[in-house]
Amino acid sequence: MKALHINTPLLRAAPGLFEHPEVWLKMDALQPSGSFKLRGVGRLVQQSAAEGAKAIVCASGGNAGFAAAHAAIALGLPVAIVLPLTSSAAVAERLAARGAEVLRHGAVWDEAHEFALRLAAERGAAYVHPFDHPLLWAGHSTLIDEVVEAGVGFDAVVTAVGGGGLFCGIVEGLRRHGLGHVPVIAVETEGASSLKASLDARQLASLSAITSIATSLGARRVAAEAFERARSHPTHAVQVSDAEATAACIRFADAHRVLVEPACGAALAAVDRHAGGFGRVLVEVCGGMAVSLELLRSWAAPTTIKP
Ligand SMILES: *Cc1c(COP(=O)(O)O)cnc(C)c1O
Numbered sequence: 001m002k003a004l005h006i007n008t009p010l011l012r013a014a015p016g017l018f019e020h021p022e023v024w025l026k027m028d029a030l031q032p033s034g035s036f037k038l039r040g041v042g043r044l045v046q047q048s049a050a051e052g053a054k055a056i057v058c059a060s061g062g063n064a065g066f067a068a069a070h071a072a073i074a075l076g077l078p079v080a081i082v083l084p085l086t087s088s089a090a091v092a093e094r095l096a097a098r099g100a101e102v103l104r105h106g107a108v109w110d111e112a113h114e115f116a117l118r119l120a121a122e123r124g125a126a127y128v129h130p131f132d133h134p135l136l137w138a139g140h141s142t143l144i145d146e147v148v149e150a151g152v153g154f155d156a157v158v159t160a161v162g163g164g165g166l167f168c169g170i171v172e173g174l175r176r177h178g179l180g181h182v183p184v185i186a187v188e189t190e191g192a193s194s195l196k197a198s199l200d201a202r203q204l205a206s207l208s209a210i211t212s213i214a215t216s217l218g219a220r221r222v223a224a225e226a227f228e229r230a231r232s233h234p235t236h237a238v239q240v241s242d243a244e245a246t247a248a249c250i251r252f253a254d255a256h257r258v259l260v261e262p263a264c265g266a267a268l269a270a271v272d273r274h275a276g277g278f279g280r281v282l283v284e285v286c287g288g289m290a291v292s293l294e295l296l297r298s299w300a301a302p303t304t305i306k307p
Helices: 037-050 063-074 089-097 109-123 134-140 142-149 165-176 194-201 224-232 242-256 262-274 293-300
Strands: 010-012 023-026 056-058 079-083 101-104 126-128 156-160 184-189 235-240 281-284
Touching: 023 142, 037 056, 037 063, 037 126, 037 134, 037 165, 056 063, 056 109, 063 079, 063 089, 079 089, 079 109, 089 101, 101 109, 109 126, 134 142, 134 165, 142 165, 156 165, 156 262, 165 184, 165 224, 184 194, 184 262, 194 224, 194 235, 224 235, 235 242, 235 262, 242 262, 242 293, 262 281
Parallel strands: 023 281, 056 079, 056 126, 079 101, 156 184, 156 281, 184 235
Antiparallel strands: 010 023
């Protein structure tokens, strides 16, 4: 089966972007769905189609939803994306423009998710979870295959962590290539640090709320497997602020002329703050659709205090 994602460029970071002298960028922002998510979601959707799924259902107004829509349409399957009532009209329009059926249900993601599970069962459809499925991790792990095939060596990997699907995939790819000793710097924003919460508690823990602008990192609880892999693989869980993530997005746009979400800016911001001690650093530039020049400007603007 030919994969639905593309082999993305692996670029040496532009001079001056980081203080660190050797940083490699895996440019998954350039995937046709706008983020790395197509790697795993594409794998899951293909496998489900091969097993007879008649349609695809996903509860995500974020990059998982865009990846599910892209993958289903590429395979000629109908696709329904369930959004919580709070999600923006713009996201619904963009998904519909790609040919997805958009349904709205529930006040929060958990309610949309429950509804989507029932809908998938009724329709004989495969359900695409945004981060918690072994096929997703297997699909995400292909990014490490590509770096190894390119012959570029690295001494640490920097990646953003939301629900931990991407992190699971990276650890899986490292292990497959005998690189189980290479540390992963797992970056969250303050206000979305559910991996840190679990590692601190030494058991799976849930955040009571998400308060970061990096909404793609906003899983209140990570996948159980992400917690397990963070404990069994050399992992440094670190945090950056929303302001640092936004500033990194702007510096990256100037240097490489590509826009990424603050979720991805978090990983970029962590390079000089948290990876200075490692030799060659590989950064997963995970990308994201929920960004524009206007949004970046509004996040970067200092909060005005009215007199
Ligand atoms: C989904 C996503 C993440 C987080 O991935 P998880 O698998 O949930 O940890 C980070 N950045 C972007 C742009 C995403 O879409």
